[in-house]
Amino acid sequence: MTRIAPTALYQEVAERLRQRIFAHELPPGTWIDEQKLAEQYGISRTPLREALKVLASEGLVELKPRRGCYVTEISPQDLDDIFPLMAMLEGRCAAEAVDKATSHDIAVLKSIHEQLESAARDGRIGAFFEANQEFHKKIQELAGNRWMLSVIQDLRKVLKLSRLHSLSLEGRLQQSLDEHRVIMAAFEGRESAKAEKLMHDHLLSGREALAKMEDSNAKAA
Structure with missing residues (x-):
């Protein structure tokens, strides 16, 4: 046996x-x-x-x-396949989170966003990354959809295999912060459809930044 x-x-x-x-x-x-x-x-x-x-x-x-x-080795094609799925799922999470969030929940999300603002002002990429992760995680928790959360968590684990980090691209940190600002505003305004689209576009913007880094690395090689 x-x-x-x-x-x-x-x-x-x-x-x-x-x-x-x-x-x-x-x-x-x-x-x-x-x-x-x-x-x-x-x-x-x-x-x-x-x-x-x-x-x-x-x-x-x-x-x-x-x-x-x-x-596992993650290829550019893998990233092209994964990011649209992430955009769709996290966009839906944002919409559900807006509909379910209490005033207290919005305040907690706002405090996480303020950590993003602080890290960006000081140019602390590591701190910005951690706050960014927490911001997305909080939205996923607020959505309260355990099935969607499970799939998102698995996809994010695979994304960690990539050697590239989009926040290292010049201008990407500020761009990411600007995207978070409008997402936060959509939460405060209780605009679920807008939050969904903004989050969807935010994820695809991250893929575009990685693609630029791939092109830059390929030219430098």
């Missing part, structure tokens, strides 16, 4: 590997050396393989028959 791996153990291993992948300690295309990792973590290969199955279901690694496991 096959031994059942302790749930908490393989989940912990999956989270450790997930963070290493996001930090690009395990870059896209990297072969996962199962024996070496098992020795590093002081575990058997059974919970490690269960952890890799979890990451494969999230699209972060690929399990290739007779070749092993590799960190």
